[in-house]
Amino acid sequence: xxxxxxxxxxxxxxxxxxxxxxxxQEKTLEKNLSKDxxxxxxxxxxxxxxxxxxxxKLEHLSDNIGNRLSGSPQLNQAIEWAMETMKAxxxxxxxxxxxxxxxxxxxxxxxxxxTPAKHRLTILGLGGTIGTSPExxxxxxxxxxxxxxxDKLGEQVKGKIVLYNSxxxxxxPTGQAYGEAVRYRSIGAVRAAKYGAVAALVRSVTTVSxxxxxxxxxxxxxxxxxIPTAAVTIENAELMQRLFLKGQKxxxxxxxGAKTLPDTESANVIGEIRGxxxxxxxxxxxxxxxSWDVGTGSNDDxxxxxxxxxxxxxxxxxxxRPKRTIRVVLFTNEENGLYGAFAYRDAHKDKFDKHIxxxxxxxxxTRPIGFSFKGSDIGFSLIQEISVLLxxxxxxxxxRSQGSPGADxxxxxxxxxxGLGLRNDSSHYFDIHHTDADTLDKLDxxxxxxxxxxMGIMVYVLADMPQSLPR
Amino acid sequence: xxxxxxxxxxxxxxxxxxxxxxxxQEKTLEKNLSKDxxxxxxxxxxxxxxxxxxxxKLEHLSDNIGNRLSGSPQLNQAIEWAMETMKAxxxxxxxxxxxxxxxxxxxxxxxxxxTPAKHRLTILGLGGTIGTSPExxxxxxxxxxxxxxxDKLGEQVKGKIVLYNSxxxxxxPTGQAYGEAVRYRSIGAVRAAKYGAVAALVRSVTTVSxxxxxxxxxxxxxxxxxIPTAAVTIENAELMQRLFLKGQKxxxxxxxGAKTLPDTESANVIGEIRGxxxxxxxxxxxxxxxSWDVGTGSNDDxxxxxxxxxxxxxxxxxxxRPKRTIRVVLFTNEENGLYGAFAYRDAHKDKFDKHIxxxxxxxxxTRPIGFSFKGSDIGFSLIQEISVLLxxxxxxxxxRSQGSPGADxxxxxxxxxxGLGLRNDSSHYFDIHHTDADTLDKLDxxxxxxxxxxMGIMVYVLADMPQSLPR
Numbered sequence: 036x037x038x039x040x041x042x043x044x045x046x047x048x049x050x051x052x053x054x055x056x057x058x059x060q061e062k063t064l065e066k067n068l069s070k071d072x073x074x075x076x077x078x079x080x081x082x083x084x085x086x087x088x089x090x091x092k093l094e095h096l097s098d099n100i101g102n103r104l105s106g107s108p109q110l111n112q113a114i115e116w117a118m119e120t121m122k123a124x125x126x127x128x129x130x131x132x133x134x135x136x137x138x139x140x141x142x143x144x145x146x147x148x149x150t151p152a153k154h155r156l157t158i159l160g161l162g163g164t165i166g167t168s169p170e171x172x173x174x175x176x177x178x179x180x181x182x183x184x185x186d187k188l189g190e191q192v193k194g195k196i197v198l199y200n201s202x203x204x205x206x207x208p209t210g211q212a213y214g215e216a217v218r219y220r221s222i223g224a225v226r227a228a229k230y231g232a233v234a235a236l237v238r239s240v241t242t243v244s245x246x247x248x249x250x251x252x253x254x255x256x257x258x259x260x261x262i263p264t265a266a267v268t269i270e271n272a273e274l275m276q277r278l279f280l281k282g283q284k285x286x287x288x289x290x291x292g293a294k295t296l297p298d299t300e301s302a303n304v305i306g307e308i309r310g311x312x313x314x315x316x317x318x319x320x321x322x323x324x325x326s327w328d329v330g331t332g333s334n335d336d337x338x339x340x341x342x343x344x345x346x347x348x349x350x351x352x353x354x355x356r357p358k359r360t361i362r363v364v365l366f367t368n369e370e371n372g373l374y375g376a377f378a379y380r381d382a383h384k385d386k387f388d389k390h391i392x393x394x395x396x397x398x399x400x401t402r403p404i405g406f407s408f409k410g411s412d413i414g415f416s417l418i419q420e421i422s423v424l425l426x427x428x429x430x431x432x433x434x435r436s437q438g439s440p441g442a443d444x445x446x447x448x449x450x451x452x453x454g455l456g457l458r459n460d461s462s463h464y465f466d467i468h469h470t471d472a473d474t475l476d477k478l479d480x481x482x483x484x485x486x487x488x489x490m491g492i493m494v495y496v497l498a499d500m501p502q503s504l505p506r
Numbered sequence: 507x508x509x510x511x512x513x514x515x516x517x518x519x520x521x522x523x524x525x526x527x528x529x530x531q532e533k534t535l536e537k538n539l540s541k542d543x544x545x546x547x548x549x550x551x552x553x554x555x556x557x558x559x560x561x562x563k564l565e566h567l568s569d570n571i572g573n574r575l576s577g578s579p580q581l582n583q584a585i586e587w588a589m590e591t592m593k594a595x596x597x598x599x600x601x602x603x604x605x606x607x608x609x610x611x612x613x614x615x616x617x618x619x620x621t622p623a624k625h626r627l628t629i630l631g632l633g634g635t636i637g638t639s640p641e642x643x644x645x646x647x648x649x650x651x652x653x654x655x656x657d658k659l660g661e662q663v664k665g666k667i668v669l670y671n672s673x674x675x676x677x678x679p680t681g682q683a684y685g686e687a688v689r690y691r692s693i694g695a696v697r698a699a700k701y702g703a704v705a706a707l708v709r710s711v712t713t714v715s716x717x718x719x720x721x722x723x724x725x726x727x728x729x730x731x732x733i734p735t736a737a738v739t740i741e742n743a744e745l746m747q748r749l750f751l752k753g754q755k756x757x758x759x760x761x762x763g764a765k766t767l768p769d770t771e772s773a774n775v776i777g778e779i780r781g782x783x784x785x786x787x788x789x790x791x792x793x794x795x796x797s798w799d800v801g802t803g804s805n806d807d808x809x810x811x812x813x814x815x816x817x818x819x820x821x822x823x824x825x826x827r828p829k830r831t832i833r834v835v836l837f838t839n840e841e842n843g844l845y846g847a848f849a850y851r852d853a854h855k856d857k858f859d860k861h862i863x864x865x866x867x868x869x870x871x872t873r874p875i876g877f878s879f880k881g882s883d884i885g886f887s888l889i890q891e892i893s894v895l896l897x898x899x900x901x902x903x904x905x906r907s908q909g910s911p912g913a914d915x916x917x918x919x920x921x922x923x924x925g926l927g928l929r930n931d932s933s934h935y936f937d938i939h940h941t942d943a944d945t946l947d948k949l950d951x952x953x954x955x956x957x958x959x960x961m962g963i964m965v966y967v968l969a970d971m972p973q974s975l976p977r
Contacts, residue, residue, distance in 0.1 A: 094748065097745075098623065098625075098745055098748055098749055099622055099623045099749075099754075100623060101623050101624060101625055109623075109624075151570055152569065152570045152571060152572050152580075153572060153580075154569075154572055154802070157942060243716070244716070244943065245714070245715070245716040245718040245937065245938065245941065245943040246718070246801070246941065246942040246943040246945070247716040247717070247718070247943075269947065270801075270942070270943060270945040270947055273945075273946075273947045274568075274569055274802075274945065274946070274947075277565065277569055277946070278569055278570075283570075330717070330741075331625070331745075466716065467716065470716065470717065471628060471717040471741070472715070472716040472717040472718075472741060474717070474741040474744075474745065475744075475745070475748070476740065476741055476744045476745075
């Protein structure tokens with residue numbers, strides 16, 4: 036063996052040794068996290084459950100402000116309230132960051148079956164739809180179960196109203212079932228317009244209904260005619276399906292007063308606990324302050340906002356100052372554009388390498404069941420280890436996420452930041468999603484406090500643990 | 507012993523002997539009923555389940571006619587349809603009997619919380635309410651849980667809107683819970699008006715809500731000011747309750763376009779299978795054809811109507827001709843007046859002694875669970891014995907009824923006629939009762955057929971058994 040070979044071999048041995056040491060350190064770190072942070076986790080848990088104000092915060096947001104669509108005065112009120120509240124909560128660097136957002140307004144709307152018998156329909160225009168003339172669109176209805184059926188009919192739907200009657204499946208996990216059914220809401224108008232349809236109706240995306248319409252975003256496509264589109268209830272969709280199957284001619288009049296006004300200014304609201312040792316490193320925890328223009332947006336996503344706010348208030352109240360900076364971001368315009376998230380990306384893109392993890396709470400405020408993670412294997416192990424602290428809440432179930440575990444944080448996740456989403460019992464989430472029934476009474480005070488405790492513990496450990504969560 | 511004494515004693519012995527014989531005969535009759543009628547019950551059961559058309563009938567009534575409030579063109583259509591259908595079904599003596607009924611129309615309506623924050627309320631004016639001026643009533647809201655709280659406030663509600671927020675209890679049998687909660691709907695306006703309130707709002711009578719308002723009848727009292735009154739949803743009631751408890755001033759604007767027009771002509775629809783031996787004796791089987799002006803009245807009481815119609819059609823189809831006459835009566839105006847029942851009473855009062863039993867189906871069309879009976883002990887035993895034939899359907903549970911087991915038949919029951927009500931699984935009946943969600947999709951085709959079989963067997967045996975059901 037030549038000297039040079041010996042030197043290289045020695046270097047390799049040292050390198051391998053170092054790697055083994057690093058891995059061992061990580062293993063040790065991992066194993067000790069839940070032990071080392073048990074005391075502080077108890078403090079956070081106790082404070083969240085004894086002194087938590089999540090319900091009161093959400094009560095104010097729901098009852099004294101109300102629903103908060105982008106462009107609405109209520110969203111501006113909510114932004115002001117969030118700024119004031121974060122300051123009062125003892126957060127640092129509280130400020131807003133401007134975001135230009137779409138300004139769509141619903142206006143008056145109604146629909147009616149005219150033949151074969153008169154039936155008033157219960158509708159909600161979809162977010163982004165164009166309006167109709169005051170006398171509305173009157174046309175024959177063609178009912179399809181899916182895009183395949185539409186494609187088979189092709190030009191036969193020309194001049195007609197297409198009703199998509201595609202039930203949300205009960206035999207799939209709710210998120211997956213929602214994802215499948217929501218396609219008709221998102222792109223149903225475009226697909227029908229390509230064949231010359233004059234309007235589109237979509238069965239509400241839910242498995243449960245008391246004649247309950249669900250709104251949500253739809254989008255148009257350049258070069259394809261824009262046609263008015265609205266959600267109908269399960270009851271209305273099934274009625275038209277039955278009439279259609281019997282070969283009866285269904286005529287519907289659809290009136291939508293919707294308008295898209297010029298883009299308007301809104302803002303993300305930001306507040307921090309500055310880190311003691313690595314203040315430039317950021318643990319971002321978020322929800323979105325906007326909602327649809329129905330109900331009071333208590334579950335989507337008032338709950339997520341107050342969970343984030345209260346998790347961080349609890350840490351501040353305990354005068355805990357973690358090594359890294361905890362940054363609360365209440366995004367604007369998640370529902371119909373994501374322009375709050377885009378504005379955050381544009382303003383902070385050069386600091387994405389300092390964003391250690393981006394967390395979002397946007398699945399309501401029912402019992403927390405764990406987290407959804409997008410990131411490295413070692414990151415996943417560490418999140419699992421931290422979650423041992425949550426085993427008595429049964430909010431310790433960590434799963435890997437295929438895509439971003441939150442809509443707003445997707446801009447960060449796409450930029451390489453680890454993503455973490457709070458998961459809740461979602462068995463009834465879509466029953467009230469985007470409806471007038473999204474109100475405070477659907478939430479339990481205790482469950483909300485358990486969410487704050489879960490989030491508070493996770494955020495604090497991520498912000499304070501010796502090693503930054505590796506990408 | 508004198509001769510006279512001996513004669514009396516002998517007479518007594520004969521009388522007692524006869525009584526014992528009658529009782530023994532009744533016992534025998536009772537014991538044999540289910541055995542003697544097993545074969546014919548099998549025929550009815552088989553026909554109802556194989557050839558039944560209850561679902562198709564209800565589909566037509568729901569989808570091609572729609573909801574049917576007294577005075578509406580749809581109720582007239584339903585009456586015509588029922589006449590034609592009964593004739594086509596092979597019933598005899600099909601005719602209608604005129605009844606003058608109230609003619610209340612809803613008109614446009616809306617309500618909004620103006621302070622402390624704007625919230626659109628989801629309302630249904632109560633049946634019979636007066637309307638407001640076009641600009642509506644605008645006043646402060648006082649929230650009470652019950653009449654005691656109202657009485658304590660007394661004149662303090664003068665000039666205000668009283669909201670009754672009295673939840674329907676979940677810990678009572680549904681019928682009883684409904685009865686307790688519905689008082690606020692029925693007489694809440696009168697009680698509030700006595701203290702000078704300018705309008706009344708009532709929490710919808712239900713335990714479940716997706717922001718779902720429930721209408722229903724209310725009544726005024728001579729000498730008490732008539733004030734407008736509407737149902738709000740649980741969500742809306744709880745919102746106002748929270749704001750009220752926090753001491754915030756709630757201002758509401760209530761606009762009701764309701765009008766009471768002059769009474770109009772409607773009709774009960776009647777069809778028969780004439781009895782072979784005692785045609786003058788009547789087994790009456792009924793439902794009510796009218797509904798509220800929401801949903802399609804499929805459960806209340808479209809289901810009851812088609813159960814009665816199909817039970818009798820099945821008997822006719824099998825060419826069974828019982829000893830007594832079976833008379834189907836589809837009453838009008840059960841929901842807001844009971845004037846169909848009153849008209850029947852006025853037209854047939856002199857024949858009440860020939861009405862052996864009056865049956866009503868008015869608890870929806872979900873799984874049948876048995877009957878509710880108002881009448882003699884021996885009558886009860888006989889109904890129980892007939893019900894043995896229904897044990898495989900588990901619709902064999904007969905209970906005693908305190909009052910009349912049906913609203914329409916109450917006029918007969920008060921006239922001494924035995925009353926019988928079909929009972930259904932009512933666990934979700936009030937979820938959709940008097941709402942836009944009372945639609946066909948809430949009913950299962952099989953359950954509907956099981957109702958027809960249950961009713962058909964009960965009706966046939968009552969009409970054909972050797973002895974008339976004793977009063």
